[in-house]
Amino acid sequence: MDDLKRRWGIETNFQLTIIFIVFAITGSTSAWLSKPVCFWLGITKGDLGYLFTPIRLLLIFPLYQVLLVAIGFVFGQFKFFWAFEKKMLKRMGFNFLFKE
Template sequence: VVFAVTGSSAAYLSKPILAWFGVSKAEVSGWVYYPLYILLIFPVYQILLVSIGFLFGQFTFFWAFEKKMLRAIGLGFLWRRK
C-alpha cells in the first residue's frame, strides 16, 4: 500500500513543483518538460516513501529500504555503512 500511495503521490506532486519553478507544457517543449518531470519524480518519491512509511508506522523498514536503494544507484556515500 505504501509503495502505491507513494508512487501516485510523487507523480501527482511533481507537476505543481515544476509549475512552481516556472516550467509548464505551454512554455517549454515536450522534449524538455517530460524528461524534467520524470527526473523530478525520483527525489519526490524518495522523500515521500520515508514520510508515508512513517505515517504507516514502518519508518525503520522504509529508511533501510531507502538507504539500500540509494546505495544501489551510487549515492551510498551519503550514509556510512556500519
C-alpha cells in the same frame, strides 16, 4: 509472496499489505505533486517541449524518495522503508550519503 516476505524480512501478510499500500500511495502522490512543483519552478511544457516529460520525471525521483520514507513512517513502517531507501540509493551510487 512467501519469497518476497522472506527477502524483505517481513513476517506477516498484514505488514506486506501495508507496504504495498505505502508504495501505491507514494507513487500516486509524487506524480500528483510533480505538477505543482513544476509550476512553482516555472517548468512548463510550452517552454521545454519534448524535454518537459524527462525533466518532470527527474523531479519526481527525489520527491518520491522523501515521500516514501515519510508515508512509511505514517503507516508505522519507517524501519523497513529507511532500510529500503538506503539500499536503493547505495545501488545507484549514492554511498557517500550513508557513512556506516
